[in-house]
Amino acid sequence: MSDNAIVVCTWSAGRDGLPEGCEEILHIGRGLAAAMGTELNWLALGPLAASAGEIAGRYGVAHLHHAEDAKLDPAGADACVAAIAAYAETHAPGALLVHQTLDARVVAPRVAGRLGRAVVMNGISIEAVGENVQVTASAYGGDTRAVYEVGGGSVLSFIANAAVPEPAEGAALTAESVSLDLSGVEERVRVVEPARFEGPRLDDADIIVSGGRGLGSADNYKLIEELAGALGGQAGASRPLVDDGWVDSSHQVGLTGRITRPNLYVAIGISGASQHMAGCSAAGTIVAINRDAEAAIFQYARYGICGDALEILPELIRAAGAR
Ligand SMILES: Cc1cc2nc3c(=O)[nH]c(=O)nc-3n(C[C@H](O)[C@H](O)[C@H](O)COP(=O)(O)OP(=O)(O)OC[C@H]3O[C@@H](n4cnc5c(N)ncnc54)[C@H](O)[C@@H]3O)c2cc1C
Incomplete structure (x- = not known):
């Protein structure tokens, strides 16, 4: 195993038992490893689906390192920090x-x-610059971009919401067990009661x-739920609706909400602020309904209807129901 490998770190399982966003990050990691002439490794903490080896193979991972420990199931923040830092001290990753x-x-x-290295949050894209890396990150709540150049061993966190191209075929990897001493870890934050939301997750929806x-008004949101139901999809919302208590936060799409990748995203009475689009711009097709022809959402939409949502929604619900 080479020093300076690019290491993707994951913990906690999302859909299909795989860590949330693992393919997007492996895709970014694979590009960086190739540009830096090093290998891509994956450090998976805690329980891991059997399909992880297959995914690792398709993204060109050289080693799938797997650490299991009671403190990583579920993984608390203190255990994750200790495990990743201990791994980095032994394996000297490039990033x-x-x-x-x-x-x-x-x-x-x-x-x-803990490692005394740089960290970049809100990353969007990355390039190798000699021995350093240049990360373009979203800044000021998504209103602008900042470009950082950081040295080896940095910790880079990505908002990975772009569609990932179909990965190449590759032989499945067998996970290699790594032992990380977490005996001294005491979680300092105790989850008293996790937030529970009914129904399927917005992140997995095919139609939103x-x-x-x-x-x-809050009352009109039921039209959104009706259209979503008639199309066999799920209902989402922009942040003001959550802030004003019209819907709970599990419906919020965007930078500070859910990052979604549906095939069809219908945005109704939504202006298209960058913070909202961060959660839906990877959709296959965006349809917008807005009464302002200049609304930013129309720049993202493949199909747009300029008009009053409250007149158009009942027609769409009828048409979808008749399908
Ligand atoms: C740090 C930060 C994080 C944020 N995170 C998020 C996030 O995760 N998700 C998010 O959504 N926002 C987020 N925001 C807020 C974001 O900047 C916008 O303020 C928000 O997305 C606007 O919501 P909106 O489009 O529903 O409302 P508005 O911007 O008020 O737009 C309403 C739209 O409806 C149209 N309209 C009005 N009446 C009708 C009608 N009768 N028929 C049809 N169209 C009509 C208007 O023309 C307008 O385009 C964040 C902001 C910050 C600073």
Whole structure:
């Protein structure tokens, strides 16, 4: 195993028992490893689906390192920080890459602090510049981009919301067990009761119909739910609807909500702010309904209807129901 490998770090299982966003980060890692002439490794903490070996093979991973420990099931932030830092001290990675989940916002900066390395959050893309890497990151809540050049061993956290091209075929890897001493770890944050949401996750939906402030009132949100139901999809929302208590936060799409990748995304009464689009721009097809022809959402939409959502929605619900 070479020093300076690019290492993708994951913990906690999402859909299919695989860590959330692992393919997107492996895709970014594979490009960086190739540009830097080094290998790509994957450090998986805690329980891991059997399909991980197959995914690792398809993304050109050289070693799938797997650490299991009672403290990693489920993995608390203190255990993750200790495990990744211990691994980095032994394996001297060229960079540690993580998918920016809520947990990663806590873990990534602490790992960097413990290792005395740089950290870049909100990463969007990456390039190799000699022995350094240049990361383009979203800044000021998504309104602008910042470019950072950082040295070897940095911790890089990505908002990976772009569609990943179909990976090449590759032989499945067998996970290699790595032993990391977590005996001294005491979790300092105790989850008293995890938030529970009913129904399937927005992140996995194939069709999403989202409503925004243009709906005018909380009562009108039921039209969004009706259209989503008629299309066999799920209902999403822009952040003001969550802030104002029209819907719970499991429906929020965007930078500070869910990062979704449906085939069809219907945005109704949503202006198309960058923070919202961060959660849906990887959709296969975006359809927008907005009464303002200049609304930014039309720049992203393949199909647009310029008009009053409250007049158009009942027609769409009828048409979808008649299908
Ligand atoms: C750090 C940060 C993080 C953020 N994270 C998120 C996030 O995760 N998700 C998110 O959504 N936002 C997020 N925001 C907020 C974001 O910047 C926008 O303010 C928000 O997305 C706007 O929501 P909206 O489009 O529903 O409302 P508005 O911007 O008010 O737009 C309403 C739209 O509805 C149209 N409209 C009005 N009436 C009608 C009608 N009758 N028929 C049809 N169209 C109509 C208007 O023309 C307008 O385009 C974040 C902001 C910051 C600073």
